[in-house]
Amino acid sequence: MKQQILQKVAGDSAIKKEVTPVKIGQKVKVHYSIVEGEKRRIQAFEGVVVAQSRNGFSSTFTVRKISFGIGVERIFPTHSPLIDKVEVIATHKVRRAKLFFLRNLSGKAARLKVIETRKK
Amino acid sequence: MLKKIFGKKIGMTQIFTENGVRIPVTVLEVAPLHVLRVLKETKGKGHAVNAIEVGYDVVREVKAELQEMFKEEFALHKALRVKKPILGVIKKAGFEKKFALIRQIKVEKPEEFNAGDVLTLEQFQLVKKVDVQGTTKGRGFTGPIKRHNLHTGPNTHGSRYHRGQGSLGPSADPSRVYPGKKLAGHYGNEIATVRNLDVVKVDLENNLLVVKGAVPGANGGYVVIKTSL
Numbered sequence: 001m002k003q004q005i006l007q008k009v010a011g012d013s014a015i016k017k018e019v020t021p022v023k024i025g026q027k028v029k030v031h032y033s034i035v036e037g038e039k040r041r042i043q044a045f046e047g048v049v050v051a052q053s054r055n056g057f058s059s060t061f062t063v064r065k066i067s068f069g070i071g072v073e074r075i076f077p078t079h080s081p082l083i084d085k086v087e088v089i090a091t092h093k094v095r096r097a098k099l100f101f102l103r104n105l106s107g108k109a110a111r112l113k114v115i116e117t118r119k120k
Numbered sequence: 121m122l123k124k125i126f127g128k129k130i131g132m133t134q135i136f137t138e139n140g141v142r143i144p145v146t147v148l149e150v151a152p153l154h155v156l157r158v159l160k161e162t163k164g165k166g167h168a169v170n171a172i173e174v175g176y177d178v179v180r181e182v183k184a185e186l187q188e189m190f191k192e193e194f195a196l197h198k199a200l201r202v203k204k205p206i207l208g209v210i211k212k213a214g215f216e217k218k219f220a221l222i223r224q225i226k227v228e229k230p231e232e233f234n235a236g237d238v239l240t241l242e243q244f245q246l247v248k249k250v251d252v253q254g255t256t257k258g259r260g261f262t263g264p265i266k267r268h269n270l271h272t273g274p275n276t277h278g279s280r281y282h283r284g285q286g287s288l289g290p291s292a293d294p295s296r297v298y299p300g301k302k303l304a305g306h307y308g309n310e311i312a313t314v315r316n317l318d319v320v321k322v323d324l325e326n327n328l329l330v331v332k333g334a335v336p337g338a339n340g341g342y343v344v345i346k347t348s349l
Contacts, residue, residue, distance in 0.1 A: 002131055005130050035140075058134050077142060
């Protein structure tokens, strides 16, 4: 009962209702809107999903990419209304729930085996 | 209008605003208050202040069929498990329920209330900010480090001094420990108030009050909600 009330309160706020499910190890492109003063524009962040926190409407997922030779990780709230859309580009074969081992790898060693690619 | 109301902590969650900002919120359930007595200010003997006595959170009710069934030996105070003098007050207001809390609330105009009224969140004088009072989680007998945030000793490098608190004070003079010394002891299970919490949402339909930030106590614990000054 308590959980239902909490879910309802969170669900009634300005959450994003339709969420693209992402899996660990998927290469995704997150279109995230950025508010600059009054302007609103969409920026894409493309990388591998390395972690996920599953907690109802408070869930988040972490995307890792290499930007100019430096690893960047960004945590997105799954239900954030700022996420315009999430594209799944490829699915990789992974055996772990958290891919933090990628942080210690670079270049060729940081590749993952592709099992499914998006059809164009 | 009430400046104080009773509630129950449901738990915490987070909500999104239109701008995508996440707000950590605590959901409080404010179930109806049953007015048992209206206490008016009287000179001489009696009450010094204007107040109403309310029962909050119905924990036990008796079905009418049950009373029918055991007509002869039916005793309401036993069925409800309420002491007889308290039951008298409750019955006088026209209720046959057991309340978890019976408390008094100071009011400015007692004429506005009658015994037998059921007050909801609507009667609460809503402002942008509220104070919430709760009972913190009991932690039992706790060491000085957790209880008073004293420093620990080093854990390694041959240290033989880990979680002790060190010296208790001067030696031969005064040959005693000063009163008020921070020591181990019972911690938690005490009344704490958080002031100036933003009211994020009021749901009159479901009797919910959503405030920004944390509130003392465990989920399901009773809280007192007051309008902030």
